[in-house]
Amino acid sequence: MQSIFLPLKRKLQSQWKTLRFQLSASNNPAFVGFYKYFYQPGKGSLSEFLSVYSLSGKPDFTVIQIGANDGITHDPIHKFIKRDGWKGVLLEPQSEVYHQFLKKIYAKNKGIKTVCAAIGKEDGTQSIYKIGFSGMRWATGLTSFSREKIEQAFEEGIVASNCEKFGIQIPEDKNQWISREEVEVISPQTLMRRYGINHIDLLQIDAEGYDLEVIRIFDIAKSQPEAIVFENVGLKEADYASCLSLLQENEYGTRKFGPNTLALKRSNPLFSQFFDQ
Numbered sequence: 394m395q396s397i398f399l400p401l402k403r404k405l406q407s408q409w410k411t412l413r414f415q416l417s418a419s420n421n422p423a424f425v426g427f428y429k430y431f432y433q434p435g436k437g438s439l440s441e442f443l444s445v446y447s448l449s450g451k452p453d454f455t456v457i458q459i460g461a462n463d464g465i466t467h468d469p470i471h472k473f474i475k476r477d478g479w480k481g482v483l484l485e486p487q488s489e490v491y492h493q494f495l496k497k498i499y500a501k502n503k504g505i506k507t508v509c510a511a512i513g514k515e516d517g518t519q520s521i522y523k524i525g526f527s528g529m530r531w532a533t534g535l536t537s538f539s540r541e542k543i544e545q546a547f548e549e550g551i552v553a554s555n556c557e558k559f560g561i562q563i564p565e566d567k568n569q570w571i572s573r574e575e576v577e578v579i580s581p582q583t584l585m586r587r588y589g590i591n592h593i594d595l596l597q598i599d600a601e602g603y604d605l606e607v608i609r610i611f612d613i614a615k616s617q618p619e620a621i622v623f624e625n626v627g628l629k630e631a632d633y634a635s636c637l638s639l640l641q642e643n644e645y646g647t648r649k650f651g652p653n654t655l656a657l658k659r660s661n662p663l664f665s666q667f668f669d670q
Contacts, residue, residue, distance in 0.1 A: 428476040439650035456481035460599035463494035480504035486511035486576035513578035525572035531555045537601040593618040602627035621656040
């Protein structure tokens with residue numbers, strides 16, 4: 394019975410995703426109004442922190458997002474950017490994803506600049522690796538600087554599981570499994586100078602296992618983001634431990650929220666509300 398209704402379910406999900414994107418991209422009053430007047434984040438969730446932090450009285454709340462993808466799917470900050478009018482810069486290196494989705498969804502948000510680039514130590518170019526036969530969100534979300542990460546997704550059955558879920562045939566020719574794209578790389582110094590950023594209220598990272606490197610690249614002792622949210626699921630255990638150690642050495646408290654970890658300066662007024670003392 395479930396298999397009979399599965400195609401209909403997938404079709405409805407696709408239609409809702411398209412409608413949601415259109416409502417957000419147009420800053421539809423009903424869409425924004427829902428989050429402004431009716432949305433209630435779960436108690437003790439990362440969304441609760443982000444909501445409270447966003448409404449904490451900062452007139453120019455500024456975000457830098459690394460790995461923004463389509464700007465909405467599985468994005469923890471999208472609703473708050475739209476609801477509260479954040480400022481900042483969102484980076485996504487995949488050209489097709491950037492132009493088809495990210496650039497469009499924030500076109501009407503004047504305080505937000507979207508950039509088709511990756512973050513790096515120095516300005517230049519670098520290769521990224523991605524699923525070569527699908528442009529669906531699950532596939533673009535696996536894109537990485539590391540080819541080994543993509544190979545691992547095949548080996549661990551992550552790709553096969555998603556292909557089965559969405560009715561996609563994995564090509565017999567393994568040369569079609571992984572593709573490479575050369576992308577622009579921009580350093581934090583150039584990024585902040587180019588877009589006039591003098592402080593970072595939130596550094597949001599989704600870099601498919603590259604999160605620790607991004608934090609190191611930003612040299613947090615100097616850039617001093619007030620809060621950092623990064624994915625922990627793609628990090629090796631040793632890398633995650635190194636990341637926590639680095640953050641704690643720089644006077645951040647850390648708290649895990651499922652696949653994401655929040656780091657917040659201990660001096661922040663909200664620290665006692667969201668972290669165990």
